[in-house]
Amino acid sequence: MEKINTRTLSGFIELLPPQQAVFDEAKSIIEESYLNAGYVKIETPAVERLEILLAKSGGEMDKQIFRIAKEDTEQALRFDLTVPFARYVAQHYGALTFPFKRYQIDKSWRGERAQKGRYRELYQADIDVVAEDELNILYDADVIAAVAAAMAKLAKRFGFGGFKFKISNRKVWEGLLASLGFADDVKRAVLALVDDKFKIEAAEFDTRLRKICGNDDAYRAIDALLKCEYIKKIGISAPDALHSCLALHISTPLMKEGIDEIETVMGALGETAAAENVEVDFAIIRGHDYYTGIVFEIFLDDMPGIGAVGSGGRYANLCGSYIDKNIIGVGGSIGLSRLMFVLFEDKAVEAGKPALDVLVLPMGSAHFKAALEVANRISAFARASAIYEDRKFKKLMEYADKMGAKYVVIIGDDEAAGGKLTLKNMTDGSQITDRAETIIANLKKN
């Protein structure tokens, strides 16, 4: 009989248990960081009405979406966690307390062409704070500090080195481009080019920017803003340097507002554990239309090639398509799949053994029942399993080794006759035989 193709679909990743355990550890680290920063968990359905998903994103997402063919209601898999969150806030508006800080660490689905760092099923770890009508700029710092705390723990655990939050503000760009008198299509062309800056060689970027700008004054103004990226560090001199840099060129009230926001956010972050991991870089744009203020992306110092491993920013009127309330928010996200799968591919993370504390080995089928009983008792306080197989001792020990068992408990005829168990320490090879109660009590103490 011909067998069915069992390969997972292109762009869908699944892991063997040892790697899965590492992935889940990363997920837990992020979850604990978010909880500790006061964000609470929500979980939205994987499937949403199509009109919800396409309300804001328009054409680009329409092509990437996984539509579901089921009955009359047009529906599809979510492509991110932000749109379902907006829908959630609108639907449960009356039941939520604002400012509402939530996290969701979950899968989304996008019909992207599979390539390194891009997946069709991907985990993201999102936090957002939303409120009605007003949301202080300090919440932007709050979000960045929470995401940075999670990133710092991940970096420590998985040894991927330093990381940087590159922070910018859409208001600065909006102000600058408006004051340059650019038409909408020129504005979009400039922003699209800057958004791609990391992928383009410097000279080529320069040529294209000059061409789009048309005149030298505009080119120089934009170039100056981008050169401000050298102002990496916050500190006493940074705001002055920033102002000096900008004062050379065009300035508008919106630009001023944007710069002030950056100063406030950077100043506040300077007092937190995130201080070393934030810098200003006006080359950060963030493609999504819904961002209206502070935006940021996260890069790994040692792996710039994989692009941003996280991002976020502030948006206005998030729920405008769903409810007559002015909901403002700021959010941040770690691209968990991109980060971990790339680490796995680069072998930067060694998958650990599956964690089993105790494997119970009955010496022959007469002791299978006793093995179940003993394993069941140990399972009340530790990770314990029994094997019910009539194999040679050596084979059983090989299984114990593959399972990563720290101890094995042996039940043979002698042990059974005396109500005893033999406990073998798999690390140092030592073993003792003692009353079952004593062995189990000692395991519990460890």
Next chain:
Amino acid sequence: MEKINTRTLSGFIELLPPQQAVFDEAKSIIEESYLNAGYVKIETPAVERLEILLAKSGGEMDKQIFRIAKEDTEQALRFDLTVPFARYVAQHYGALTFPFKRYQIDKSWRGERAQKGRYRELYQADIDVVAEDELNILYDADVIAAVAAAMAKLAKRFGFGGFKFKISNRKVWEGLLASLGFADDVKRAVLALVDDKFKIEAAEFDTRLRKICGNDDAYRAIDALLKCEYIKKIGISAPDALHSCLALHISTPLMKEGIDEIETVMGALGETAAAENVEVDFAIIRGHDYYTGIVFEIFLDDMPGIGAVGSGGRYANLCGSYIDKNIIGVGGSIGLSRLMFVLFEDKAVEAGKPALDVLVLPMGSAHFKAALEVANRISAFARASAIYEDRKFKKLMEYADKMGAKYVVIIGDDEAAGGKLTLKNMTDGSQITDRAETIIANLKKN
């Protein structure tokens, strides 16, 4: 502007944060139980090739499936966790160590008509052990013991009272029906009727069974097997009683084998913590074709009306459609969504407050930055959040109360001037003002 309908799709449930926290606690309890019983986690993609999903289930599932309209490869959302597991074992056969014990607690999607206890997006908590060619009957007990341990912890935490694993064996039914000489359609009619026994009144059931059987001998044999359900408890007398009951009627080698397996499993479970929660009941059939031996369902004593909240059993040749290996397995599952959503609907579980340890309250915007810094420091060891709003103290305290904060930390002009903080205990109302370092160190100790 007309607003988009934000209601989640019929059959899709989402929770407010306090209920979500309870749901996740249940999920964690099960996960810890499974890990402690030596099962390791895997996670398969939500989307599978259509031919994988429909290889075994045939017509019934074809109607319920959520197909995805995307490019050329026919694909759909999984409708359970067993089929993807079979595909996973076939795909990774060479990389797995057998017996392979895995768990997956995850969502599946079914196009069922929405009703109480039935959802289109549902969480199940599955464990399975698989091996090649042989798998000792003790693994059936292993699975039941692990699922029972999880159920016992859930029952204790959520106060839903007693529960029973009703255990049966398909071999007993196969043996009996074969010896009665029934044609396939009559066999199926008998099994379908027995499978529905819980939903049908006794007299009505009796009438229908007589009619299907056609002759009195067959009716009496089946009735006797079902009457064996009174042998609830394991113990010295049970095997004898079981044999006496069956000896009155027809007996075949396959029936004998099935009875022996039940005795072994019940005998082994009698020595574990699950002893009080297992009983034999031949009315359990389990609809899925793939079961070939021991089968079981889990019922709540106080909520029989919601049907089984879990189930499982043994199957042969699980991966036959995908690989030329004889993979045998036994598995069990808790219907997490059914269990918890029904508990929520019946208000049997009070949703807790969101758990926040500390809310930092700055008295005016001059102290927002300090509030972020203090909250960020406390977040290193506890759940802490700051609020950045110029509101009256009373309003801020209401927010703290709604967030469920155990403590609030207050930063006003006096505190800021003296490098101090005020710590208020929300439970007893007591408060102290002290050096910031001292306050934070004390919070860390708690």
